[in-house]
Structure formats: structure tokens, C-alpha cells
Amino acid sequence: MLNHYALGSVEVSLGPQERFGEYLQSRGMRNTEPRRILVDRIFSHHEHFDADTLIEQLPSKNEQGYVSRATVYRTLDELVEAGLLRKMDLKGRTVFEHDYGYPQHDHLHCTKCDRLIEFQSAELRVLRDAVASDQHFRVSGHRFIVSGTCEECVKSIRRQRRPVDLI
Amino acid sequence: MLNHYALGSVEVSLGPQERFGEYLQSRGMRNTEPRRILVDRIFSHHEHFDADTLIEQLPSKNEQGYVSRATVYRTLDELVEAGLLRKMDLKGRTVFEHDYGYPQHDHLHCTKCDRLIEFQSAELRVLRDAVASDQHFRVSGHRFIVSGTCEECVKSIRRQRRPVDLI
DNA sequence: TTTCATGCAAAATGTTTGCACACGA
DNA sequence: TCGTGTGCAAACATTTTGCATGAAA
Numbered sequence: 001m002l003n004h005y006a007l008g009s010v011e012v013s014l015g016p017q018e019r020f021g022e023y024l025q026s027r028g029m030r031n032t033e034p035r036r037i038l039v040d041r042i043f044s045h046h047e048h049f050d051a052d053t054l055i056e057q058l059p060s061k062n063e064q065g066y067v068s069r070a071t072v073y074r075t076l077d078e079l080v081e082a083g084l085l086r087k088m089d090l091k092g093r094t095v096f097e098h099d100y101g102y103p104q105h106d107h108l109h110c111t112k113c114d115r116l117i118e119f120q121s122a123e124l125r126v127l128r129d130a131v132a133s134d135q136h137f138r139v140s141g142h143r144f145i146v147s148g149t150c151e152e153c154v155k156s157i158r159r160q161r162r163p164v165d166l167i
Numbered sequence: 168m169l170n171h172y173a174l175g176s177v178e179v180s181l182g183p184q185e186r187f188g189e190y191l192q193s194r195g196m197r198n199t200e201p202r203r204i205l206v207d208r209i210f211s212h213h214e215h216f217d218a219d220t221l222i223e224q225l226p227s228k229n230e231q232g233y234v235s236r237a238t239v240y241r242t243l244d245e246l247v248e249a250g251l252l253r254k255m256d257l258k259g260r261t262v263f264e265h266d267y268g269y270p271q272h273d274h275l276h277c278t279k280c281d282r283l284i285e286f287q288s289a290e291l292r293v294l295r296d297a298v299a300s301d302q303h304f305r306v307s308g309h310r311f312i313v314s315g316t317c318e319e320c321v322k323s324i325r326r327q328r329r330p331v332d333l334i
Numbered sequence: 335t336t337t338c339a340t341g342c343a344a345a346a347t348g349t350t351t352g353c354a355c356a357c358g359a
Numbered sequence: 360t361c362g363t364g365t366g367c368a369a370a371c372a373t374t375t376t377g378c379a380t381g382a383a384a
Contacts, residue, residue: 030383032339051373061341068341073374089256094373108304119298127294128313131172131286136318137275144311146295151303197358197363218348228366235366240349259374261348 007118012101016043016084019100023082034067038075042085048095048116051076088143090116106143110150112157117150172286179268183210183251186267190249201234205242209252215262215283218243255310257283273310277317279324284317 014022020039021031041057042049055072059065067075076096079085086099090109095116106124108117124144132139149157181189187206188198208224209216222239226232234242243263246252253266257276262283273291275284291311299306316324 028338030338032383034340066341070342070375071340074339089258091256108299108302110304111307117302117304119302121294121298123294124291127288127290131288132275132313132315134172135275135284135286136321137277137284137313137315138321139313139315140278141315142311142313144309146299146304146306146309148299148304148306148308154303154305195363199358199364201365233366237350237367238365241364 007103007105007120010101010103016100020079020082020084023078023084029078034071035075035078037065037067038072039079039084042079042096043098046098048097050093050095088145090145107145108150109145109147110153111147112149112153115150172288174270174272174285174287183267187246187249187251190245190251196245201238202242202245204232204234205239206246206251209246209263210265213265215264217260217262255312257312274312275317276312276314277320278314279316279320282317 012019017036017039020035023029024031024035037058038054042054051072054076055069058067058072076085076087080087080096084098084100085096087094087096091111097116103120104125105118105120108119109115110117128142129139131137179186184203184206187202190196191198191202204225205221209221218239221243222236225234225239243252243254247254247263251265251267252263254261254263258278264283270287272285272287275286276282277284295309296306298304
């Protein structure tokens with residue numbers, strides 16, 4: 001049985017590096033070494049990440065490929081502006097995820113293990129637009145995060161409890 | 168014509184002050200002057216607010232009714248814990264809203280004027296639960312924020328443009 | 335060769351904490 | 360009285376900024 005909420009993918013003609021290059025050019029900004037390094041690193045994995053995690057993964061000061069903290073923050077903002085990344089506020093943490101070559105989606109957030117599960121729902125968009133039009137509100141986007149406990153964490157909680165229950 | 172998405176209200180037998188008093192007592196915590204001052208202030212208006220705005224509205228140091236910054240933060244957390252307030256992360260800002268005597272609802276967020284419009288949708292909850300059950304995810308709550316431009320801001324943008332359009 | 339971007343350090347922001355004293359139960 | 364709550368200041372975590380230097384176009 002096919003999962004109704006599963007994610008597909010989106011056709012893109014350019015890689016992130018080229019896409020960002022185009023964006024920079026169109027704005028008269030420079031395609032610099034630090035920017036290329038960051039795009040490289042960011043689009044080599046698919047996980048959600050925050051600024052600090054990214055910085056930790058980069059070479060440290062005085063090493064080949066080092067990028068300063070300030071530049072990381074500045075570049076992340078540009079990547080969001082360029083539509084390559086999506087930024088979201090998750091209970092205190094600010095996390096980023098790929099938004100280029102990826103379909104629009106929403107999240108289930110497990111508050112036990114902090115995992116993010118993605119899903120798609122066309123109905124959600126229909127609902128959103130109905131509410132908005134009802135209020136004469138012009139929609140530019142949305143954020144829908146369902147919080148709770150993922151399957152694995154529910155299981156592991158049950159495992160912990162079982163011995164006690166049997167006593 | 169009745170608005171399908173409008174908010175009703177919820178019957179509550181106790182006022183916020185009494186309700187928080189009960190909560191404190193049930194936990195062996197003390198019903199102190201600063202706590203009463205904060206509950207009073209917070210539940211005298213209905214706007215969404217952040218910690219800083221609240222602090223500004225309070226009497227300043229050496230004045231009658233002053234409450235320290237630390238106590239404000241500590242008490243806000245207690246009020247959330249007690250179910251009197253809801254806390255949400257809105258593009259960097261952390262805002263609070265009343266959650267006692269108020270129905271569950273979601274928001275349209277105008278990114279021009281920062282206004283929050285509340286709405287209710289039972290279908291959203293049905294959709295949420297369907298997605299979650301599909302992933303064997305145990306839901307504890309959700310956050311749905313639709314961003315865009317509110318009716319007034321759309322109008323004022325049009326007003327600004329009209330003279331130009333006519334030339 | 336002229337901007338624009340970077341690295342650095344300092345500053346700003348928002349929130350939390352340790353501790354001595356004050357106060358509610 | 361006893362233990363919790365408060366105010367204060369310092370610590371903290373995260374992000375932003377000013378400025379001199381360095382590197383794209």
C-alpha cells in the first residue's frame with residue numbers, strides 16, 4: 001500500500017552550487033570561496049541542522065577550508081533568501097533544511113529524540129487557503145509542526161515499562 | 168452569515184488568579200505578591216505579548232509593584248506549566264497568549280504589521296491525527312502558523328500603488 | 335582598482351543561574 | 360521557624376555588528 005503522505009522529489013536542472021551562483025550573480029554579489037565551501041558542506045548531507053552543528057563540522061581556525069562564525073550566519077541567511085534553505089524555529093533551536101530540489105512539506109517533531117519526520121498533505125494547503133480567503137488574508141507560506149512521540153520512542157518507553165508492569 | 172472559523176469561548180469556573188492559586192497550592196508552591204501581580208497584569212489584556220513587553224509595562228525598580236526580570240521569566244514558565252498561557256516561537260520572538268478560558272486555535276500571522284489573527288478548524292485536527300496515525304506517531308500538540316499579509320495591509324499597499332498606476 | 339566579503343572581536347539580545355536575603359505558610 | 364521565592368548581578372547561548380584587511384570582478 002502506497003503511503004499517501006510520503007515525499008516525492010522535485011526536478012531541478014541546476015545543482016545547489018550553480019543555483020546559488022546564479023542568485024549571487026543576479027544580485028551583483030560575489031561567488032567567494034567561503035560561500036562555495038558552505039554550499040558544498042550543507043548540500044552533501046540531508047539532515048536538518050543548526051548553525052552551531054554546521055560550524056562544528058567545518059575545519060577549525062588556521063586549517064584549510066575554515067569559515068568564520070559570522071560568515072556562516074551571513075551565508076545561511078543568503079541561502080534562505082535564495083530559496084535553497086528553509087529556516088524554522090523549533091522550541092528554542094533554529095534549524096535549517098534543504099528547500100531546493102525538495103517538495104513543500106511539513107513535520108512531525110518527536111520531542112523525545114528530537115527527530116523530524118516529513119510529510120506532505122495537499123489537503124492541508126486547501127484548508128489553509130480556505131481559512132485565509134475567509135479572512136481576506138494573502139498567504140505567503142505556512143509552518144505546521146506536529147509535536148509528540150515517534151514510533152520508536154513510544155516503543156522504547158513501553159519496553160522500559162513492561163518489566164515494572166509485570167511485577 | 169456565520170463565520171465557520173470564528174472563535175467561541177470556553178466556560179471556566181475560576182478566574183486566572185484563583186486557578187493559578189490552586190495550581191500553586193497543589194504543588195506546594197507559594198502564592199506570592201510578585202506572582203499575583205504578574206497574573207493580574209497578564210490577564211487584564213488579551214493581546215499576545217513577549218517577556219520584554221510585559222516587563223516594560225510593569226512598574227520600574229523602587230516603585231510599588233516592581234517585579235524583577237528573573238521572576239518574570241520564572242513565572243511565565245510556571246503559567247505555561249499550569250496551562251494558563253501558551254508559549255510560541257514566532258520568527259525569533261517568543262510570544263505568549265492566554266490559554267485559560269480560551270479555545271484551541273491557530274494563527275494567521277501578518278508579516279507586515281505583525282498582527283496575529285486567530286482561527287479554529289476542526290478539520291485541521293482531523294488531518295493532523297490522520298497523518299500522525301499513518302506514521303504511528305503519538306500527537307501531543309501542534310503549531311500551525313500561516314504567514315502572509317492581512318486584509319488591512321493589502322489595502323494599504325494598494326492605496327500606495329494606485330496613484331502610480333494611474334499615471 | 336574598486337567594491338564587496340571576510341575575519342575578528344566586541345556588542346547586542348534574550349534567557350538562565352547562583353547566591354544572600356526576604357517572606358509566606 | 361523553615362524552606363521557598365525574590366532580586367541582583369553575573370553567566371550564558373546565540374546572533375549581529377563595526378571595522379580593518381583581503382580578495383573578486
